[in-house]
Amino acid sequence: MIIEIAAQGGFGGMAAARLRKTIDVDDQPEQMRQELCDAFGPDELARLARQPCGACADRMTYRITVTEDCESHSFTLHEQQIPPEMLDLIDQM
């Protein structure tokens, strides 16, 4: 499973300062692999994308694409829709 994350927005509003990360889950140590699979499963991402987004001043937006078995799913999530543990995972990538 490949996870691609592109972040934009935030206080700076700088298009050029976009963060991009790509991670091949199969290359990760066992524990990390399990955590990533749980957090970034397409069903879980779809559930998060349906959460209300609330106050959004200066928040970032994440475009997350998960590719597995030649199939890709993309989701746009606001920072405040993503649970803190998942944001910590993104920061560790």
Next chain:
Amino acid sequence: MCFLLNSSHHHSIHCIVPPYMLRVLALRGDPRTAEMARTLLKQTEKLRDERAELTRAGLPPDQPLGGAYATSAVTPAKDLCCPDRRIHDGQFRAALPGKLVRSEGQDPTGIADADTAYDAAGQVFSLFAEEYGRNSLDGEGMPLIATVHHRRDYNNAFWNGTQMAYGTGDGKIFRTFLELSVIGHEMAHGVIQHSGGLIYENQSGALNESIADVFGSLALQRALGQEVHQADWLVGRGILGPGINGVALRSMKAPGTAYADDLLGQDPQPWHMDHFVTTTDDNGGVHINSGIPNHAFYLFCAYLGGRSWELPGRVWYRALQTLNNPMASFSDWADQTMDSAIELAGRGSIETVMLRRAWKLVGIAI
């Protein structure tokens, strides 16, 4: 300084330090002085309330402002006193608010970011309280909750509806977010939210951003005691990484000139409606088109001279309290600032002439 006299009938406080000074002491004094000032303020306010109840007896309450989104914060809060700051250390994780490291009145922690967040929150509270009569972000004394060290290498600062959060920056693009104009900006988002709000997309979103920049800049200018021509009118001065070619994140005096860098590109802010940017990114360019109302505010201040947080700040603050339109366009906002200027400076005053000129120069006719 103050004498608490005990008589057989009642306690009465004879204090030569006026409430205004007490507020300053509560904000800036060392912990013991601040605690003393807070205690005295509570006592004088209780006394004032008792007096007010006597003298106001039978009179109707102050006329509230009309409109579902208008707030009552135009009239100074009567129990306005001191901030209730609560600074947390996020310990580089995303969970909020994190570990409480400094509460109101406590000594510095030695954690530089936490102490800056504490001091700056006090300065922003003081701007809204002492200049505009507003008691904290909600007008009702809500605690000022902030988290520093939010996430790892996090290039952002935000207001989440109930608190502020500041990253450390990744050291490349940003080196910090703990700078007074940035902190004032985030706290102003709280004020805007509790003043009827401005929907965070397109023109109303760019107004939300611009008003946050205005009060962030005013907090800094006031703290430095700068008049309009002494101020740099930069938002986020010095927060960009050491290798970035730029002085700040935004310039209200010259939008579009804050940075020009190989990595970041050119500061995209316009200063005139002719260059309004239509985009779906950044909630419809809220951090881009805010350059236009930002520049109008700067021009208004520059034409008048003097201290920008005084009349110009009061005009903008009053307009925010009376706007009653979360979907306001730039033009709606310009009209509202004119109504406020008329109320505060008089119809036909030089101030209203200069305000009209400022809006005209950025391409907005009122």
